Amino acid sequence: MGSKEKLNIPVLNEVLKPVASENKEFAVRFKNSMRSNVPLLDLVLRFILKQKGKKIRPLIVLLSSKIAGEINDRTYRGAVLVELLHTATLVHDDVVDEADKRRGFPSINKIWNNKVAVLVGDYLLSKGLLLSVTSKDFDFLETVSQTVKRMSEGELLQSKKTRKLDMDEETYFKVISDKTASLIETCCVVGGLSVTDNTQYIDALRSYGNSLGLAFQIIDDILDFEGNSKLFGKPIGGDIKEKKITLPLIYALQNVDKKESDSIRKMIKKGSNDKDVRFIIEFIERNNGIKMAQEKAEQLSERAKESIQVFPESESKVALESLVEFVVKREN
Amino acid sequence: MGSKEKLNIPVLNEVLKPVASENKEFAVRFKNSMRSNVPLLDLVLRFILKQKGKKIRPLIVLLSSKIAGEINDRTYRGAVLVELLHTATLVHDDVVDEADKRRGFPSINKIWNNKVAVLVGDYLLSKGLLLSVTSKDFDFLETVSQTVKRMSEGELLQSKKTRKLDMDEETYFKVISDKTASLIETCCVVGGLSVTDNTQYIDALRSYGNSLGLAFQIIDDILDFEGNSKLFGKPIGGDIKEKKITLPLIYALQNVDKKESDSIRKMIKKGSNDKDVRFIIEFIERNNGIKMAQEKAEQLSERAKESIQVFPESESKVALESLVEFVVKREN
Numbered sequence: 001m002g003s004k005e006k007l008n009i010p011v012l013n014e015v016l017k018p019v020a021s022e023n024k025e026f027a028v029r030f031k032n033s034m035r036s037n038v039p040l041l042d043l044v045l046r047f048i049l050k051q052k053g054k055k056i057r058p059l060i061v062l063l064s065s066k067i068a069g070e071i072n073d074r075t076y077r078g079a080v081l082v083e084l085l086h087t088a089t090l091v092h093d094d095v096v097d098e099a100d101k102r103r104g105f106p107s108i109n110k111i112w113n114n115k116v117a118v119l120v121g122d123y124l125l126s127k128g129l130l131l132s133v134t135s136k137d138f139d140f141l142e143t144v145s146q147t148v149k150r151m152s153e154g155e156l157l158q159s160k161k162t163r164k165l166d167m168d169e170e171t172y173f174k175v176i177s178d179k180t181a182s183l184i185e186t187c188c189v190v191g192g193l194s195v196t197d198n199t200q201y202i203d204a205l206r207s208y209g210n211s212l213g214l215a216f217q218i219i220d221d222i223l224d225f226e227g228n229s230k231l232f233g234k235p236i237g238g239d240i241k242e243k244k245i246t247l248p249l250i251y252a253l254q255n256v257d258k259k260e261s262d263s264i265r266k267m268i269k270k271g272s273n274d275k276d277v278r279f280i281i282e283f284i285e286r287n288n289g290i291k292m293a294q295e296k297a298e299q300l301s302e303r304a305k306e307s308i309q310v311f312p313e314s315e316s317k318v319a320l321e322s323l324v325e326f327v328v329k330r331e332n
Numbered sequence: 333m334g335s336k337e338k339l340n341i342p343v344l345n346e347v348l349k350p351v352a353s354e355n356k357e358f359a360v361r362f363k364n365s366m367r368s369n370v371p372l373l374d375l376v377l378r379f380i381l382k383q384k385g386k387k388i389r390p391l392i393v394l395l396s397s398k399i400a401g402e403i404n405d406r407t408y409r410g411a412v413l414v415e416l417l418h419t420a421t422l423v424h425d426d427v428v429d430e431a432d433k434r435r436g437f438p439s440i441n442k443i444w445n446n447k448v449a450v451l452v453g454d455y456l457l458s459k460g461l462l463l464s465v466t467s468k469d470f471d472f473l474e475t476v477s478q479t480v481k482r483m484s485e486g487e488l489l490q491s492k493k494t495r496k497l498d499m500d501e502e503t504y505f506k507v508i509s510d511k512t513a514s515l516i517e518t519c520c521v522v523g524g525l526s527v528t529d530n531t532q533y534i535d536a537l538r539s540y541g542n543s544l545g546l547a548f549q550i551i552d553d554i555l556d557f558e559g560n561s562k563l564f565g566k567p568i569g570g571d572i573k574e575k576k577i578t579l580p581l582i583y584a585l586q587n588v589d590k591k592e593s594d595s596i597r598k599m600i601k602k603g604s605n606d607k608d609v610r611f612i613i614e615f616i617e618r619n620n621g622i623k624m625a626q627e628k629a630e631q632l633s634e635r636a637k638e639s640i641q642v643f644p645e646s647e648s649k650v651a652l653e654s655l656v657e658f659v660v661k662r663e664n
Contacts, residue, residue, distance in 0.1 A: 038485045040492035092450050095427060115491060118424050118450060119484040125454075126480035129461065133474045141473065142465045148458035152451040153370045159447060160372035 015323050018315035019062040022071050026058050026079045033080050033127065044108060044120050048087060057082045060184065060323075061191040064205050067308065067316040069195025077135055078190035084128035085144060086183065089151060092121040139193050147186045154178025158244070165265050167245040169254075173214070180220075181213025204310045208320065211304035216327045218297040221246035222290055223332060225281050237277035243268055247296065249280070252289030301328045347655050350647035351394040354403050358390050358411045365412050365459065376440060376452050380419060389414045392516065392655075393523040396537050399640065399648040401527025409467055410522035416460035417476060418515065421483060424453040471525050479518045486510025490576070497597050499577040501586075505546070512552075513545025536642045540652065543636035548659045550629040553578035554622055555664060557613050569609035575600055579628065581612070584621030633660045 016023060034045040058079035065075040094107040095117045109117040125148070132140045158175045161167040167175075188209030192202045224239045225248060239246055245268070253261040264283060267276050284290055301324045311317050348355060366377040390411035397407040426439040427449045441449040457480070464472045490507045493499040499507075520541030524534045556571045557580060571578055577600070585593040596615060599608050616622055633656045643649050 036485070038489050038492070041485060041488050092454065095446055095450050114427055114446065116488065118427050118453075119487050119491075121450075122424065122453075122457075123481060123484035123488070125457070126477050126484065129473070129477040130481060133470065133477050136470075138465065138468075138470060141461070145458050145461040145465050149455060149462060152455040152458065153368070153373060155451050156373045156448065156455070157370050159451075160370070 012322055012326055015063075015319045015326065016059065018319050019059065019066055019071070022062050022066075022075075023055075023059060026062065026076055027055070029076050030055075030058070030080050030083055033084060033131065036123075040112075040116070041120065041123060044112065044116060047108070047111075048091070055083060057086050057183065057187045060187040060209070060320075061194075063316045063320050063323075064188040064191025064209075065195045067311050067314060067320060068192050068198070068201045068205070072194060074135075074137060075191060075194040077131060077137060078140055078194050081128045081132055081137075081140055081144060082183070082187050082190060084124050084131070085148065088121045088124035088128070089183075091117050091124065095121075140190050143186050143189050143193075147182045150178040150182040154180070154182070161245070162243050165243060165245060165269055167250065169247070169250050172245075172247055172250055176214055176217040177210065180217040181210050184213035184216070185209035200310055204307050207307040208304050211300045211307060212324055212327060215297045215300040215304065215324070218247050218293055218300070219328055219330065222248055222293050222297070223330075225284065225290060226331075237272070237281055240268055240272050240277050240280055243271075247293040248284050248289035250289075251292040252284040252287035255287040255289075297328050301325070344654055344658055347395075347651045347658065348391065350651050351391065351398055351403070354394050354398075354407075355387075355391060358394065358408055359387070361408050362387075362390070362412050362415055365416060365463065368455075372444075372448070373452065373455060376444065376448060379440070379443075380423070387415060389418050389515065389519045392519040392541070392652075393526075395648045395652050395655075396520040396523025396541075397527045399643050399646060399652060400524050400530070400533045400537070404526060406467075406469060407523060407526040409463055409469055410472055410526050413460045413464055413469075413472055413476060414515070414519050414522060416456050416463070417480065420453045420456035420460070421515075423449050423456065427453075472522050475518050475521050475525075479514045482510040482514040486512070486514070493577070494575050497575060497577060497601055499582065501579070501582050504577075504579055504582055508546055508549040509542065512549040513542050516545035516548070517541035532642055536639050539639040540636050543632045543639060544656055544659060547629045547632040547636065547656070550579050550625055550632070551660055551662065554580055554625050554629070555662075557616060557622060558663075569604070569613055572600060572604050572609050572612055575603075579625040580616050580621035582621075583624040584616040584619035587619040587621070629660050633657070 031049060034049050036042045036045060061075065061079040061082055062071060065071050065078075091108055094109045095114050107117075108120060128144070129141065132138070132144070154175050154177070157171070158167075158179065161171060161175070185206050186209070188205035189202060192205040196202070221239065224246065225237060235241070240249075249264075253264065256264075264280060267280065272280065304324045305321050308317060308320055363381060366381050368374045368377060393411040393414055394403060394407065397403050397410075423440055426441045427446050439449075440452060460476070461473065464470070464476070486507050486509070489503070490499075490511065493503060493507070517538050518541070520537035521534060524537040528534070553571065556578065557569060567573070572581075581596075585596065588596075596612060599612065604612065636656045637653050640649060640652055
């Protein structure tokens, strides 16, 4: 999971600049959508609002619409929709991960309980859908329902492979495409659809979102092996301890003989202590796992930038390009 | 919760009769919708299918459409939609209730874990929505999104009142209307919408569904105080132990002075053992709580039957009337 909850990279000024005022308008609308007449629900919603994620997804919606046309009411609804959906998945993730903390705050299931977390997640999801239904944004609904489906499928596929430890490169890409990239893709598509029906533009934005999302997740998985993740209280090698096999390890395992790869798998399977984790990270570095994964992320980031070359030059285009750069170069 | 998972009353032959063949067609379509290419997901879906609930909700969809017109493709999609949605809430309820069993089978969160249960629930929900989106059943989507929202609100409202023990009659009806009756209402509305745009018919069906749902939940709450519930492995007075204040207790508390009602609330608040539960049940019976709740359920069942008097006589009408009778007279 780590992934989804963390597309909260400090937003570069140049990424925000072309849509700074629109982003404020979004914030007001999102806040208004996080209200309820049910007191307990309202309390939880206020608690969530206080946490102030960086809200990168609605920002992607805004930029994806501005690159292709003029931001309008539908764009804002799309931005609110993706953020409601994202928030719903975060709240459900708390149950899933049995997380005690989220962005430095105690998690909802910790303060209240799993019941509240599951129900609030369901509520947020339905709230987003209702927003689209009542405004007749049926094109948004199609992409968003597909995304909710893909996100749960991706997580379940990873979960299965985690148990069996038989994750390969192809499956890894299927997992991260579904669990992480699908929502970024949806942000781009929803932003585009709100301003244009030019299919070349929509396809370009979808492709940008997919490549950006994949690159983001690969970097996230690399950072799990590196020290800086510690800033966020996430232990180094957390994925290995959870028996999650990610791209750097997949590449390293491809580069050694069966005997060596079997012994590494065995070590992970039995449950790794800190010493084992250090050993495995050294194994990955020695066998070029991190380097190869980094190269892959860079290829994808190039592909993302190429995707949007169909658009004329604009501040928004530069911003979307900077966002890609930032994602692959970030250190936490 | 107990409620929602248990609208699995043995279906009377006369209720099923007018739509027996259509019900078989529904079963085939539902089974087909419970498939996935993700192996773990497919495994869980097959496991769910094996449990064979009585599928009363799709039956209500079928009858509600046949009473108002001719069953068609949209009717079946509506029936599959409500059953997918219902199944999603059951799976999420398992997490919420930390249930170990469901219909005599181990629960999904018991065999797999909370993660799988939350994700499979999200998957089923999105699967249902996608079915409606891709078929452009936007009228279904509107009622269904509203229902998902109401169901989570109702549960959260009950949860809050459970902690504070300040449930009154008005709030009780708000809770059961949202958490239980809303889905039954939706079954009726979806069935109706699939065959007619006559608003008098749709309103009649909505009203029928609401009254039936309320009556159902009241009876469910009465049965919690009676022996027969034991058949389902639910302990007598389970709601009291969970500090849930339901209608029979609300009525009994209304019938005594403040001193006596405070002492009962205190007993519930501290956590009731079996002896306390017996004492409280006797208190409820002595103060007419069960009798008054039963009368309320009967009034609602009359109202349900009156609601559908706008329809000409038909086998389906008789079946919907029988269903009401059955709900208030059932003993488990």
